[in-house]
Amino acid sequence: MKKKISIIIKAGLLAGTLDILSAFLHYYVATGKDPLFILKYITSAVLGPEAFSGGTEMYAAGLLLHYFVAFSFTVFFFWLYPQLKILQRNCLATAVFYGLFIWIIMNLIVVPLSRIGKFPANVSGMLINAAILIIAIGIPLSFIVSRYYRKNDPAAISRERNSQ
Template sequence: MPWVVSAGLLAGAFDIAYAIGLVLSQGRSPARMLQAIASGVLGKPAFEGGLPIAAFGLACHLAIAVGMAFVYYAAAQRWRFLVEHIVASAAAFGVGSWMAMQYVIVPASAAPFVLPADPASIARSLFAHVVLVGLPIAWIVRRALRG
């Protein structure tokens, strides 16, 4: 199981680093972005919580990424295709995880916003989910299952 936790933490770190770079390039605050993640649990009050709530948002983000790694691990134990064809599997998993976040997880959360749905935002988000989340998880899970 340490491999799976490592996969999720690495993918979460890649994804959040990309997101922080993106918000900084847009002149926005990384702390506010992390508060937005925390708002999925805390609702609107998350935006008034300062750095402790931003840290909680980071913890939430990493927990979700570790959860994604466990989902991939469980599926890969059942379907060997996910272990033997990691690029195609990571791409499908990345798209699926993006869809889950976009259409299920965020809408069902307490977040007081919807995720952007313009083509550029979708493209950036799909890139992040496929390359920065799906590939590291698929690669590390393959290593874990092959011993």
């Protein structure tokens, strides 16, 4: 169990870091503005417009919230992987599926229910954001989780296959 928790922590840190760095880069390239704005945008999901007038504490809150979400998706994927046989067939297909799943959950459920209210609805932005999630979160998690279960807990996958 200690090894699994260690892997989950490392995978969550990796996925969260790749995702936030991708978001920073995309925002900077698209706008030429300070990419740290992204952290205040994340904070605004909880605090609303007041987040944009805050200082360092808003950046820190955004970073913590971002990693909380990244870890939540990481833990969920570690749980889901042995449950769904289809995820075990192809790491790249699983990465695409999980990245799109995250995009759907975040943009069609979480963001609309947050104090942000709605997500920017232009097609190129949606495609870029989905690609970031596939590359930064889907691919690393798919390969890390697949390797973990093959190497450390093949019985979990066997039990699931036998029960279906």
